[in-house]
Amino acid sequence: MTETNGARPVLRLDQITKRFGALTANDAISFDLHAGEVVALLGENGAGKTTLMNILFGHYTADEGTVEVFGQTLPPGVPRAALAAGVGMVHQHFTLADNLSVLDNVILGTVPLWRAGLGSGAARRKLRALAEDFGLQVDPEARVGTLSVGERQRVEILKALYRDARILILDEPTAVLTPQEAEALFATLRRAVARGMSVIFISHKLHEVMSVAHRVVVLRHGRVVGRVATDETDRHALAEMMVGAEITAPAPRPATPGAALMTLDRVCTDARGTATGLRDVSLTLRAGQITGLAGVSGNGQAALADLIGGLIAPVAGALRLGNAEVADWSPRAALAQGIGRIPEDRHKTGTIADFTLTENAILEAYPKAQFSRSGWMRWGAAESFARDVIASYDVRCPGPETPIRLLSGGNMQKLILGRVLEDGPRIVLANQPVRGLDIGAVTYVQEQLIAARDGGAAVLLISEDLDEVLALSDVIHVMSEGRLSPEFARGSMTPAQLGVWMAGDGFAEDPHAA
Amino acid sequence: MRLEAIPAPTLTRTLGLPAVALTLTVIAASGLALVAGGDPFAVLGLIVQGAVGSKFALLETLNRATPLIFTGLAVAVAFRAKLWNIGAEAQLYGGAVITVVLGTGFLPWPAGVLLPVLVIASMLTGALLLLGPAYLKTRLGVDEVVTTLLLNFIALLFVSMLLEGPLKDPMGMGWPKSERLIPEARLPRLVDGLRLHWGFALALIAAAAVWVIQTRTTLGYEMRAVGQNPDAARFAGIPVGAVILKTAFLSGGLAALAGFSEVAGLKGSLTLDLSPGFGYTGIIVAMLALLNPLGVVVSALFVAGVFVGADSMSRAADVPTYIADILLALALLSMVLAILLTRFRVVRD
Amino acid sequence: MEILDILLSASFWAAAIRIASPLIFATMGELICERAGVLNLGIEGIMVAGAFAGWMAVYTGTDLWTGVAVAFGAGMLFGLLHATLTVPFGLSQHVVGLGITLLATSATYFAYRVALPEVSSPPRIEAFQPYEIPLLSDLPLLGPALFSQTPLTYLAFAVAGLTAFTLYRTPLGLALRAAGENPSAVEAQGLSVTGLRMGAVIVGSGLMAVGGAFLTMSAFNSFFFEMVNGRGWICIALVVFGAWRPGKALLGALLFAAFDALQVRLQQTGLGADIPYQVFLMLPYILSILALIVMSRRAEVPAALMVPYNKGTR
Amino acid sequence: ADPIKVAGVYTVPVEQQWVSRIHIAAEAAAAAGQITYTFSENVANTDYPRVMREYAESGIELMIGEVFAVEAEAREVAADYPEVAFLMGSSFLEDPSLPNFAVFDNYIQDAAYLTGLIAGAMSEAGNIGMVGGFPIPEVNRLMHAFMAGAREINPDVTFQVSFIGSWFDPPKAKETAFAMIENGADLLYAERFGVSDAAQERGLLAIGNVIDTQADYPDTVVASALWHFEPTLQAAIAAVNAGEFEAANYGVFSYMREGGSSLAPLGTFEDKVPAEIKTLVQERQDAIKAGTFTVEINDEEPTSS
Ligand SMILES: Nc1ncnc2c1ncn2[C@@H]1O[C@H](COP(=O)(O)OP(=O)(O)OP(=O)(O)O)[C@@H](O)[C@H]1O
């Protein structure tokens, strides 16, 4: 195996092995990173990418192998040493303290603890300069708790830059970003690389990998299964290398739309904290049709999802099911009306981590006579239902008695999918259904949604991934600042045109609108 | 250092570590006895003797365990739903007060009717005492650790007020103490001549009932779901606020039964020092049992046994009685650590 | 004496500040622990241990300030035990806290009885005396209320100021606040969550013990069983009442103490004859709950409070 | 005779004034070889009957203690161990059907009355502060006797009465006393620890109760009403030795004429108390001992005046 660059690497991972009990998460992994280079780390869920990076950063200690930065071997298990050596890491799950300001989060740990002052003045100047330099606009005094996901990510990167990191590790940085935010991130990365910084980039999105990285290292089951330069490969080949088998993306047939199952008529909802509410939203969901909702995160998608899911009620306007206006609106009412709901965050709202698969499978349906009678649970029925879901939706797990937290994200999502679809809902709310999943799981989930549509359900697909919306939707709406665009038919809009709407232009009351 | 879960702990580990914890506790106690001028080698024997060495000792241990089972269950039920009820002490007194109000002649009914009424009335009173904080938590987000804690002090002062006012025994020579219950309101003894009463049996029944509720009913399922992830529960359509209120109802009711059982089974009247901290010890009992209702029975027996045994040892070995609480505290702390280490191993990195 | 007269008298405020002093120490101690993410229910017992340790040191011949240091050290020892069990091992903070209260209390009583087996009247020490700060103590109302207290009271206010300064103006305080909000943020910036939390619990426990020592070395001059009498639990409430901010918590302590002082004085008035004395004793607790309800919407609980942090698990 | 095996069971630590009098008397008897003595302190009332039973099982012959809050249960224990003699502090009377259970109480109202006479004369402001733990008979009757004495000397004297709701919170007792001083009191009735300290700090006077603390507060404590448990204990020991222990009320052994209570020597205040008052006190003391003067026993809760 030859490395492309003859110069001395800035980072060298040598024969890293990490075992968790019986499982070998990293199996003798070696690779080098050179100055000014972006290496993408690819692999299915659970392939061992995060583990490897955690070892490199000192969160975990490897059982075997060494990490060398600029020729120096890092002491294992000491994040401070990695930071001092110039390694910066943007974690898969953000590591920010919500109660502190941006500036405080950035200087945390950079000043000796036993000092009287924080030195905020100089720090603020440095932060401003960095933000300017790298195009990472963010208010240093803002409390992190009030920031959007994209802004938080900028703070994470600024944290690394502030420490003069020479090596930047980004673990799935785009999983929660909009296309625009992702683009801005890539622009920042290019600037950083132009200044000689090296980047390790983890993503499941192959087009991103292709556009940002110079080289790709592919992991499977903890082992390196491929190394390739991006200009010598394509998406298809990478996908195959990851999964070890060929992948075909779903190609939906044209839809045959039916009756309007749900109608929103000039609906408004209250804003909650920093989350935007709906402003005069009118929307029709039709049987046998996938309605795609594109938009930059935080523009009211959450409010719309909560409304349809029964968690909030309109403060103005009407919500109709068929022709009947709903009065008492709650999750129970929504479920009773045959609305199946795939929540945005499978960990936070979709599942209960310590509950078994069985217990999670009936989370919404347990009051039904099938699973309980006059207050008594019928665990036998529940378990056989869980077995059905596991079998029909290909949930890979030891069995229905397994706590769901032991499952990977993809399998967790399949269980939710099964729970939602098994009952044949008339309306399906799919909010970010494939976020963070690997290719295999993505394909599977999307196929199931198409199947539901073909079975006559009205599907609302909310996604920040414009490619996904374009590929699956029969009709598309765009959301911006709580407003909803008109309906666009499949193929009537280019991504660039949609982008204009996403940026908030084109809406009626907008003075810039035509 | 870091903790790593052990997938399948060996039997040696499961039994060995708690044994080590207890051994260390006994060694520490022996050392203390030596410091206080007692015989260190007699300590262990005397504790065992005092806790289970005679029919008398054994029944005293069961007796002491009775209120702890109730308060332990109350805490286990609440904590399971992440309702931090630190106010079992107040609820206990609530049950005791209502037992005295109704059981000193106000309801002149035969035992078969009166006792069930007292049980229900006690549970309702305790439940109401916890409903307040639970309501404040669900409606206004007021931290219930603090409200329930403060209610303990208020309840105690309130009881003191009652005992020096309307509930004061006119024949009590002015001592702040209630009238005695009528015989129909007394729980019969389980064993003639010894203090063990039907309250103990009631506690066992309560433990079994809680176990059934938690594992077999929709309410139990809801309570666990709300406790572990209220967001997911709310999304799934579980009425979170209502479940917390129901949990509070059950928890407060159970704690109140401790008061009922102490008054109706043991003391026959109410004084200000009915409970030497049973409400607080209930928290320890519940956590030691990992919030498992059947485990609560075991851990209550353990806690009671250690205390009764050590207390008796202090007299026999002629060392200050405070050694009993030291021993109990050491046993508890080392025991929770040992139980943790049966399931996790310490790895260095 | 009518309520208004009471409220306008310097002696009333002097009493309030005196009563508040032990609460201030212990509340700051608890606040530091909770800000770092650890609920310390050992407070009640640690105060007992501090009350005894400081007093006993002076009784056996050390000077008063050494006694305070001994109390602080005793508190830190129990803090170390608490921290070891709750931080690296992540054991339930409820159980460990209550266990430590039981342990510290009983160990103190045991030690007292072993050390002084034959006493029938509690021995006394020469306690801290009020020190009138020159000039300041001559101010009307404020002078006798604020500046004629014992040195330990001045120390209590200094500790509150230092706590606020440390939390909001130093890197250490920043790290502590972050540790109580999101430990992984601290870890990712190369700091040790374990170290920070343990340090906070140990130092916080030391302060609690000094609060206890105030009772035996300043408010009074002998050690009694049950002397702390629930003051530790009050401090837990005060931390919440103060929304985890030192300034507000200090105010809360003063308010609570003022009510206590008022209740003592009200018992002497016409009201006192008609209303059971328990009602007066209840007042501070009831008002605390009411205050909590009023400010509940704004309170910001440290997000990682009571959540153990175990490196390497998610 | 062999020393009698005696056990004390107390609900508070032996430092507490009241229990300390029992404890000291027992230790003295043990030192004199009359008895062997062991005790348990700070026993919760819940545990009280169990501790009694444990001692009874272990072969104790005479048990002393206080059963105010556990009357019925303690009597049950006594019934189960007829061979053990129980001498218990109690607000109730003996029960002839329970021949091994005798009662006592601190009837030291005589001495408290005498201290009241002195206080009435020593309080120039005619404003006396009284701080109690709980308003129970043992406290109330002493306060009333004291108040009666003070009123006899100064009919206009006013009293401030407060209960701190705890037996053991000296800082709180001290605060309460301070409040009374601010409210005009110039003499304090020190029912609890902490009160004399307040008086001392403000240079005022205090009257002691149950124990003599003048040595600790030489310029503060004027007089004290002392309780002596020795006569009670000696009577019980004699009865046990003679095999004649029976249900009886030993309360009378706390009366002044039995030597169960006394007025502490005025000591440092010998010259400060007016001579005519000293004479009156002496007269009354003699009358009480002669049985020609009785101090009223009033167990009601006293209130401020
Ligand atoms: N703390 C841990 N304890 C035990 N096992 C772990 C732990 N962390 C990771 N693993 C195991 O290591 C394997 C690799 O996990 P890792 O998080 O590195 O995957 P990944 O490649 O980052 O996946 P994803 O794409 O989903 O982020 C997983 O299969 C998991 O079973």
Ligand SMILES: Nc1ncnc2c1ncn2[C@@H]1O[C@H](COP(=O)(O)OP(=O)(O)OP(=O)(O)O)[C@@H](O)[C@H]1O
């Ligand atoms: N503490 C742990 N113990 C055991 N396995 C773990 C632990 N944490 C994570 N894992 C495993 O690590 C793998 C990846 O975890 P991770 O949380 O990254 O899931 P994921 O598939 O990336 O899901 P998502 O993207 O939704 O977070 C999963 O297979 C999971 O089983």
Ligand SMILES: [Mg+2]
């Ligand atoms: Mg990962």
Ligand SMILES: [Mg+2]
């Ligand atoms: Mg992932």
